[in-house]
Amino acid sequence: MRSMTELKLMKGNEALAEAAIRAGVDGYFGYPITPQTEIIEYLMTERPEKRTGMVVLQAESEIAAINMVYGAASTGKKAMTSSSSPGISLKLEGISYLAGAELPAVIVNVVRGGPGLGTIQPSQADYFQSVKGGGHGDYKLYVLAPASVQEMSDFVEDAFDIAFKYRAPVLILSDGLIGQMMEKVILKPQKQRMTNEELIEKYGDWAVTGRKGRERNIITSLDLKSEKMEARVHRLMKKYEQMEKEDLRFEKINCDDAEYLIVAYGSSARISQKAVQLGRAKGIKVGLLRPITLFPYPKQALFELADQVKGILSVELNAGQMVEDVRLSVEHKVPVEHFGRTGGIIHTPEEILEALEQKIIKNGSIKHHKSRESSIL
Amino acid sequence: MTEEIIIAGFGGQGVLSMGKILAYSGIMQDQEVSWMPSYGPEMRGGTANVTVILSDEKISSPYLKIVDTAIILNQQSMDKFEESIKPGGILIYDPNGITAHPTRTDIKIFQIEGTKLASDMGNKKIFNMIILGGYLKLKPIVKLENVIEGLKKSISERYHDLIPLNVEAITMGINNIVPYKVEDHMFQN
Numbered sequence: 001m002r003s004m005t006e007l008k009l010m011k012g013n014e015a016l017a018e019a020a021i022r023a024g025v026d027g028y029f030g031y032p033i034t035p036q037t038e039i040i041e042y043l044m045t046e047r048p049e050k051r052t053g054m055v056v057l058q059a060e061s062e063i064a065a066i067n068m069v070y071g072a073a074s075t076g077k078k079a080m081t082s083s084s085s086p087g088i089s090l091k092l093e094g095i096s097y098l099a100g101a102e103l104p105a106v107i108v109n110v111v112r113g114g115p116g117l118g119t120i121q122p123s124q125a126d127y128f129q130s131v132k133g134g135g136h137g138d139y140k141l142y143v144l145a146p147a148s149v150q151e152m153s154d155f156v157e158d159a160f161d162i163a164f165k166y167r168a169p170v171l172i173l174s175d176g177l178i179g180q181m182m183e184k185v186i187l188k189p190q191k192q193r194m195t196n197e198e199l200i201e202k203y204g205d206w207a208v209t210g211r212k213g214r215e216r217n218i219i220t221s222l223d224l225k226s227e228k229m230e231a232r233v234h235r236l237m238k239k240y241e242q243m244e245k246e247d248l249r250f251e252k253i254n255c256d257d258a259e260y261l262i263v264a265y266g267s268s269a270r271i272s273q274k275a276v277q278l279g280r281a282k283g284i285k286v287g288l289l290r291p292i293t294l295f296p297y298p299k300q301a302l303f304e305l306a307d308q309v310k311g312i313l314s315v316e317l318n319a320g321q322m323v324e325d326v327r328l329s330v331e332h333k334v335p336v337e338h339f340g341r342t343g344g345i346i347h348t349p350e351e352i353l354e355a356l357e358q359k360i361i362k363n364g365s366i367k368h369h370k371s372r373e374s375s376i377l
Numbered sequence: 378m379t380e381e382i383i384i385a386g387f388g389g390q391g392v393l394s395m396g397k398i399l400a401y402s403g404i405m406q407d408q409e410v411s412w413m414p415s416y417g418p419e420m421r422g423g424t425a426n427v428t429v430i431l432s433d434e435k436i437s438s439p440y441l442k443i444v445d446t447a448i449i450l451n452q453q454s455m456d457k458f459e460e461s462i463k464p465g466g467i468l469i470y471d472p473n474g475i476t477a478h479p480t481r482t483d484i485k486i487f488q489i490e491g492t493k494l495a496s497d498m499g500n501k502k503i504f505n506m507i508i509l510g511g512y513l514k515l516k517p518i519v520k521l522e523n524v525i526e527g528l529k530k531s532i533s534e535r536y537h538d539l540i541p542l543n544v545e546a547i548t549m550g551i552n553n554i555v556p557y558k559v560e561d562h563m564f565q566n
Contacts, residue, residue: 349438350442
């Protein structure tokens with residue numbers, strides 16, 4: 001029975017696609033690109049239009065797909081798209097419009113190495129793009145970073161809940177490793193797609209659902225009156241403040257007695273967890289802080305941990321991006337260094353532990369403002 | 378119990394599906410599993426490899442540098458992964474096409490003539506199941522009945538009539554894996 005929870009062995013991309021059907025998503029619009037093509041492939045094979053009435057459409061381009069999402073979201077429907085790094089760059093204009101027009105939508109980025117066409121292997125080099133705007137204007141995305149196939153599945157519904165709660169686009173920031181690997185996954189029961197009546201009751205009467213006697217609902221990101229536009233920007237900023245207060249998510253592993261800290265998200269968090277185990281086996285008291293949301297960011301947790309630990313290593317599959325947010329969060333209380341591989345190479349747990357020993361533990365006596373050298377291998 | 382395995386060979390040898398069947402077998406006996414492929418350009422005609430972990434505990438990193446067991450099915454993979462085995466760990470390889478045999482003396486090495494046996498059985502596609510049989514002889518971490526359940530889950534129903542043949546191939550592997558002593562071949566390499 002599809003309505004029961006089910007245990008399966010699935011790729012991260014497939015688990016996400018199946019979760020989209022089960023979450024009662026109304027429309028998926030996408031365009032193939034490695035390493036996320038299994039999402040559209042799975043959806044096309046599953047024929048969700050027969051299971052729930054969900055629309056799955058391969059657009060003529062990434063840009064068309066994101067604008068289809070804009071259209072569907074304007075009518076109050078649960079709409080999503082997915083792509084990988086270069087494709088997300090193409091979608092950024094549309095994402096900015098979604099944020100400006102205050103529309104709920106879910107965007108999935110299964111990151112590959114860049115810049116440019118880069119490589120098809122895993123990377124986390126789209127951190128800046130995801131949390132520092134990416135598109136134009138004063139906006140932020142709520143960003144979820146899954147670290148397992150189970151989270152690829154669970155975060156779809158979570159993402160739509162947030163998207164509708166705030167009427168804002170939400171990004172699921174995965175990567176080629178989490179997207180392509182297989183693990184056990186418990187699938188949630190099938191949810192019904194939301195009706196217009198349910199939408200209005202739960203989230204208000206904002207969508208363009210046919211006027212029927214009420215005032216017109218207008219969906220736009222354009223406000224030529226400066227005062228009105230500024231009010232809109234302030235409204236957005238209020239949402240982001242509320243997200244920080246109510247919907248921040250992170251996980252602490254082995255932090256209680258930690259003298260050293262690794263900060264890592266997504267695939268790097270999984271690999272770092274093994275590095276923590278290896279370190280503990282050697283007698284190094286190291287813990288892991290895993291941001292589950294990248295915006296909002298666990299600033300306060302890091303600020304507090306900085307009073308406890310002697311140094312922090314930010315582990316990312318990139319040349320050093322999240323490390324800036326770690327440094328901002330700890331306000332120079334302890335040394336913060338970066339370690340990461342690029343180009344599609346995945347760091348091993350042994351490499352991470354070695355980096356912790358070399359960059360943080362060994363350099364413990366050196367004042368941290370002196371050591372700001374490049375950390376790329 | 379945690380068993381970390383890398384299976385490496387040419388694309389088309391059934392490396393990824395062998396890992397998938399092993400992972401499914403683990404699920405059938407309530408274990409945690411992960412299956413992490415190399416899906417790079419090498420999948421399009423070159424080498425392919427997959428890291429499979431079966432464990433009684435939650436799995437941290439699905440990607441590893443050092444493994445308990447390496448199953449090596451071509452020379453390129455031998456060059457790359459012989460070094461990745463823990464001291465005391467296991468290396469299983471098919472000598473077909475291997476020109477530089479393994480040289481480590483701190484691991485246990487076994488040979489299985491998978492290519493030849495599959496050819497003798499008249500079906501090259503069951504090569505990976507012969508190799509899997511050999512592995513299960515050395516590391517009976519999953520029961521044969523769970524492998525059969527795993528097979529049922531990972532191959533399409535219209536091929537379920539081929540399951541007896543797969544079981545036959547596994548048995549062939551179980552009966553045909555032999556130890557390889559580096560010392561005996563030191564002057565040949």
